[in-house]
Amino acid sequence: MKFSSKIQRCALSPIRKFYPYQVECVKQGKKIYHLNIGQPDIKTPPIYFETVRNFSAPVLEYAPSPGIPSVIQAVQKYFEEIGIHYDTPDIVVTSGGSEALMFTMATILDDGDEILIPEPFYPNYSTFVNTTGGKIVPIPTTAEEGYHYADKDKIEKLITPHTRAIMFTNPGNPTGAVLNHEECKMLAELAVKHDLFLIADEVYREFIYSGEPLSSMGSFKEAENHVILIDSVSKRFSACGARIGVVITKNKDFQGEFMKLCQARLSVATLDQLASAQLYTVDKSYFEEVRVEYKKRRDTVYNALSKIPGVICKEPKGAFYVMAKLPVKNAEDFLVWLLTEFEDKGETVMYAPGGGFYATPGKGLNEIRIAYVLNCQDLERAIELLRLALEQYKD
Amino acid sequence: MKFSSKIQRCALSPIRKFYPYQVECVKQGKKIYHLNIGQPDIKTPPIYFETVRNFSAPVLEYAPSPGIPSVIQAVQKYFEEIGIHYDTPDIVVTSGGSEALMFTMATILDDGDEILIPEPFYPNYSTFVNTTGGKIVPIPTTAEEGYHYADKDKIEKLITPHTRAIMFTNPGNPTGAVLNHEECKMLAELAVKHDLFLIADEVYREFIYSGEPLSSMGSFKEAENHVILIDSVSKRFSACGARIGVVITKNKDFQGEFMKLCQARLSVATLDQLASAQLYTVDKSYFEEVRVEYKKRRDTVYNALSKIPGVICKEPKGAFYVMAKLPVKNAEDFLVWLLTEFEDKGETVMYAPGGGFYATPGKGLNEIRIAYVLNCQDLERAIELLRLALEQYKD
Numbered sequence: 001m002k003f004s005s006k007i008q009r010c011a012l013s014p015i016r017k018f019y020p021y022q023v024e025c026v027k028q029g030k031k032i033y034h035l036n037i038g039q040p041d042i043k044t045p046p047i048y049f050e051t052v053r054n055f056s057a058p059v060l061e062y063a064p065s066p067g068i069p070s071v072i073q074a075v076q077k078y079f080e081e082i083g084i085h086y087d088t089p090d091i092v093v094t095s096g097g098s099e100a101l102m103f104t105m106a107t108i109l110d111d112g113d114e115i116l117i118p119e120p121f122y123p124n125y126s127t128f129v130n131t132t133g134g135k136i137v138p139i140p141t142t143a144e145e146g147y148h149y150a151d152k153d154k155i156e157k158l159i160t161p162h163t164r165a166i167m168f169t170n171p172g173n174p175t176g177a178v179l180n181h182e183e184c185k186m187l188a189e190l191a192v193k194h195d196l197f198l199i200a201d202e203v204y205r206e207f208i209y210s211g212e213p214l215s216s217m218g219s220f221k222e223a224e225n226h227v228i229l230i231d232s233v234s235k236r237f238s239a240c241g242a243r244i245g246v247v248i249t250k251n252k253d254f255q256g257e258f259m260k261l262c263q264a265r266l267s268v269a270t271l272d273q274l275a276s277a278q279l280y281t282v283d284k285s286y287f288e289e290v291r292v293e294y295k296k297r298r299d300t301v302y303n304a305l306s307k308i309p310g311v312i313c314k315e316p317k318g319a320f321y322v323m324a325k326l327p328v329k330n331a332e333d334f335l336v337w338l339l340t341e342f343e344d345k346g347e348t349v350m351y352a353p354g355g356g357f358y359a360t361p362g363k364g365l366n367e368i369r370i371a372y373v374l375n376c377q378d379l380e381r382a383i384e385l386l387r388l389a390l391e392q393y394k395d
Numbered sequence: 396m397k398f399s400s401k402i403q404r405c406a407l408s409p410i411r412k413f414y415p416y417q418v419e420c421v422k423q424g425k426k427i428y429h430l431n432i433g434q435p436d437i438k439t440p441p442i443y444f445e446t447v448r449n450f451s452a453p454v455l456e457y458a459p460s461p462g463i464p465s466v467i468q469a470v471q472k473y474f475e476e477i478g479i480h481y482d483t484p485d486i487v488v489t490s491g492g493s494e495a496l497m498f499t500m501a502t503i504l505d506d507g508d509e510i511l512i513p514e515p516f517y518p519n520y521s522t523f524v525n526t527t528g529g530k531i532v533p534i535p536t537t538a539e540e541g542y543h544y545a546d547k548d549k550i551e552k553l554i555t556p557h558t559r560a561i562m563f564t565n566p567g568n569p570t571g572a573v574l575n576h577e578e579c580k581m582l583a584e585l586a587v588k589h590d591l592f593l594i595a596d597e598v599y600r601e602f603i604y605s606g607e608p609l610s611s612m613g614s615f616k617e618a619e620n621h622v623i624l625i626d627s628v629s630k631r632f633s634a635c636g637a638r639i640g641v642v643i644t645k646n647k648d649f650q651g652e653f654m655k656l657c658q659a660r661l662s663v664a665t666l667d668q669l670a671s672a673q674l675y676t677v678d679k680s681y682f683e684e685v686r687v688e689y690k691k692r693r694d695t696v697y698n699a700l701s702k703i704p705g706v707i708c709k710e711p712k713g714a715f716y717v718m719a720k721l722p723v724k725n726a727e728d729f730l731v732w733l734l735t736e737f738e739d740k741g742e743t744v745m746y747a748p749g750g751g752f753y754a755t756p757g758k759g760l761n762e763i764r765i766a767y768v769l770n771c772q773d774l775e776r777a778i779e780l781l782r783l784a785l786e787q788y789k790d
Contacts, residue, residue: 001590002559003652004505004527010655044455052666054447060439061637095490095638098660105525110399111506127659131501132399195396201422226396241455241665243490255542260405262488264522265493269664270636271447381528 002247002379009130014123014356018332021339027350032339033074033349033382035370038173040239040320042290045282051275065269066259067093067246074280075246084218090250092258095268097203097245101128103261104228104247107200108256109134112178114162115199118149118359120323120364122173122201136359137163138377143325143367145312147175150183154189165197168299170217171204174357174369175323176298176316178208180365181215188205188223197254198223203245205289224250232296235320236287237279244276245268297372304383305370308390322370323354331355331368342389349385380392404525409518409751413727416734419605420743427734428744428777430765433568435715437445437685440677446670458662461654462488464640466668469642469675470626478533479613485645490663492598492640493626496523498656499623499642502649503592504529509557510594515718515752515759517568517596527757531754532558538720538762541709542570545578550585560592561585565612566599567750569764570718571693571711573603576610583618592649593618596625598640599714603681604690619645629680630715632674637665639671689715692767692774699764699778705786715767724790726750726763737784744780 015036025032072091078330079086094100101124109115111133117125119138129136137158141147149155155166166187171178179187191198199218208214217227232245249255302315302324310327328334331353338348354367372379410431420427461467467486474481489495496519504510508526508740512520514533524531532553536542544550550561561582566573574582586593595612604607612622627640644650697710705722723729726748733743749762767774 001503001592001648003503003645003648004501004508006505006527007502007652007655010428010659012651012655013658016658028726039456041454049450050494052450055444055447058438059436060443060634061434078550095494095664096661102660103572106399107402108396108398110397110401111528113399124659124661127655131656132401133506142399197396239455240457241662243662243664251396253396253398257402260402260407260522261526263408263411264405265497265636266491266519266520267636269490269638271666272664371604 006131006133008360010127015352018335018339018350020089021336022350025339029346030343031347033347033374033378033385035372035374035382036187037069038320038371038373039240040235040238040373041375042293044239044288045237047278047282048237048239048242048275052271054317055271055274060270063270063273065262065267067091067268068270068273068277070277071244073274074277077131077281079216079218082216084216086218086248091246091248092262093273094236094245094247097201097230098124100230100245100247101125101201104199104230105129105132105134106261107257108164108364112162112163115158116155116158116166118147118168119359120147120354120367121355122169125167126359134164138359143261143312143323147172147177147323149177149277150179150186152186152190152249159194163194163196165199165200166318167201169201169204171207172321173204173319174321174352176319176321179318183222184215184217188217188227191226192223196226197228198226199228203230203232203235203365205231206236206291206321207294209291209298210317210320214347218248225249228254233276233279237282239276239279242272242276242311244272260381275384281325292323294372296376298322300376300379301370301372301383304380308387310390316347320372322372323367324370325367327390328366328393330365332365335395337393338389342392344385344388347381349382401526401528405522410493410747413647413730413734413745415432416731420734424741425738426742428742428769428773428780430746430767430769430777431747433715433766434635434769435630435633435768436770437688439634440632440674440681442677443632443634443637443670443675447666447764450666450669452654455665456724458665458668460662462486462663463665463668463672465672466639469672470643473675474611474613477609477611479611481613484650486641486643486670487650487657488612488663489572489640489642491629491638492596492625493519495640495642496596498714499594499625499655500524500527500529501656502652503559505658507557507726508559509555510559511550511553511561513542514565514754515542515569515659515749515762516724517564518751520562521754525532531672533754538718542567542572542718544572547583549582554589558589558591560594562596564596564599566602566713567716568599568714569716569747571714571716572605574714579610579612581616583612586621587618591621593621594623594625598625598627600626601631601686602689602715603713604686605712606692613643621646623649628671628674632677634671634674635687638666638680639667667705674706695718695771696765696767696778700790701783705785716786717767719765720762723761723786723788724742725760727760728790729788732788733784739780739783742776742780744777744784773777
């Protein structure tokens with residue numbers, strides 16, 4: 001029996017193939033420091049659990065397809081506070097940022113259409129694009145330049161009659177790169193000039209460490225018909241398991257098409273929506289505390305990492321990832337060695353190999369992504385293990 | 396800005412256009428009996444809410460992409476009890492039956508591929524198929540024959556080199572038709588003979604009213620590589636707002652491709668999975684009570700409906716829908732008249748017009764779907780209103 005040619009262009013998670021090594025490593029009694037997983041350890045605000053506890057209707061009914069009004073209003077208020085006004089129909093609740101992205105790609109991309117995405121990028125973008133028949137055209141970057149991609153000339157020369165959109169994660173996963181205001185403005189202007197959608201995946205918006213004010217691509221009024229924001233409670237409130245995201249845009253035609261998919265899947269989980277709406281009532285100090293903690297972690301990882309001879313890495317400005325180039329030929333081989341051969345006092349370390357974040361074959365092979373979602377003590381030890389391993393490793 | 400040609404082939408819910416009439420009708424102080432909505436009024440088993448109340452982890456983490464083991468084990472046990480054995484990797488948790496269907500279509504259908512579906516069918520099937528570039532080839536039926544579709548010759552002559560699958564809801568939405576064992580066997584044999592997937596949407600499996608044993612397309616061992624089961628807690632446990640479904644198949648290649656989509660969307664809501672697993676511990680008497688209640692409703696609706704002069708309708712055997720042909724030219728026009736002109740003691744009635752359940756233009760225009768999810772007294776009054784309205788209506 002045949003499968004869709006589109007699904008066959010997609011891949012299983014590149015991390016998956018290291019799982020058997022991980023299992024074997026644990027079986028041998030070794031402790032692994034996991035720098036490979038993006039699951040935050042920060043507590044979910046208790047009001048989430050209080051809200052689901054207080055649900056008292058006897059029937060767990062479908063929610064409306066565009067989302068429960070309290071979630072939409074909470075998101076509206078959140079943006080109002082950073083100076084951006086959205087009307088109710090501009091915001092649609094989705095099953096996580098993932099569904100928002102999947103449905104956005106299905107709404108705008110057709111066979112042969114192109115979407116520009118800075119490389120390295122969040123690997124699931126490939127599946128979201130490939131299932132539509134569209135094609136990712138990578139905007140190249142380098143570790144040496146801190147994975148900087150917001151370069152007008154570089155982007156403009158990739159635009160063809162087939163280009164439909166530019167998509168980026170800001171703050172960036174996997175790079176931690178953050179766009180400044182001028183760069184955002186330039187991207188907005190490019191989108192208007194070339195009549196493209198600008199898909200801004202801003203799920204890490206709160207995670208910026210240089211004291212910049214919170215911003216969003218939604219603040220460029222002249223591009224409001226082009227900008228599609230992707231947002232989520234997952235990282236902002238450490239509520240990844242809620243699967244509550246939103247797609248936000250002033251483009252009414254887009255919302256009309258997007259809603260067909262929302263209606264077809266009926267609704268997003270009712271309790272999770274009700275509880276997520278309440279997350280937005282937490283005091284602003286919550287974000288500040290979380291930011292301080294992650295900044296400490298960022299500093300810990302970056303300081304230790306940049307001292308390792310041969311490692312190339314610029315200070316990441318946001319999200320909770322660092323991407324770095326290692327003095328090895330192949331970071332996948334090195335990871336297998338870390339799990340099978342290396343140990344220091346019974347401990348080793350795991351990261352995400354860089355190749356999986358690139359669409360261009362052969363790129364990123366000596367790069368790695370580190371997620372700093374452990375406490376500082378563990379992070380220090382993890383980077384120490386990486387340093388010790390690099391000293392011993394011969395490739 | 397252009398949108399995908401595939402999304403443009405999809406439509407918004409056909410029910411949507413009657414919403415303004417409904418609002419106006421309520422504004423005028425009229426009471427509407429809703430026979431148009433598939434939201435059951437049966438209580439969700441309290442254990443669902445107890446489980447979410449007892450969740451005590453401090454962080455709401457991502458669940459594994461294939462689903463939380465307790466849900467998978469609960470579904471496994473459910474099938475074990477009706478004599479069907481599934482291994483753990485055969486079952487994957489999805490965000491409702493909707494995501495299971497959407498991902499299944501994306502896994503198997505390519506541009507130009509055909510899928511046979513008995514007509515009338517659940518309207519969202521259109522969106523699930525159209526977004527892949529595939530095409531629905533309807534298996535025609537008639538109200539006079541009780542929407543019977545399981546006819547070998549009728550189906551076989553629709554199979555072409557482009558046919559990839561046969562898909563059906565059993566028990567049927569919107570028709571309430573239920574396949575007997577011989578018909579299931581015939582479909583299984585057809586799938587094997589022509590090397591097709593057989594996608595059995597069995598979310599109404601519990602809702603059968605003629606004392607037949609619970610059955611499933613999963614029981615045909617010879618077709619196990621062809622059968623893809625779609626299941627869900629929504630109707631079985633009146634937990635539509637949980638959005639917990641499953642896709643089940645022994646076809647390992649299918650599961651491998653399907654998993655790419657599951658990994659890309661990361662996971663299904665954590666609390667809803669944990670609570671849904673517990674739903675499967677309710678006593679069997681719960682299903683029996685629900686079945687007795689729905690059978691009473693089915694009888695109430697069918698008896699009253701079949702006595703109305705000019706109405707054509709066969710006794711539905713399952714699910715909670717009746718499809719009927721009315722003695723009117725156009726059921727949409729009649730519905731608008733019901734909402735704007737008609738009333739009896741300040742009351743009127745709403746149904747789902749039949750045209751929305753057909754892919755073939757012009758078909759089903761004088762048909763309607765009734766969902767019997769109200770109590771018997773309300774159902775009697777609703778059908779009485781329909782009878783009175785038909786006596787007065789001139790088209």
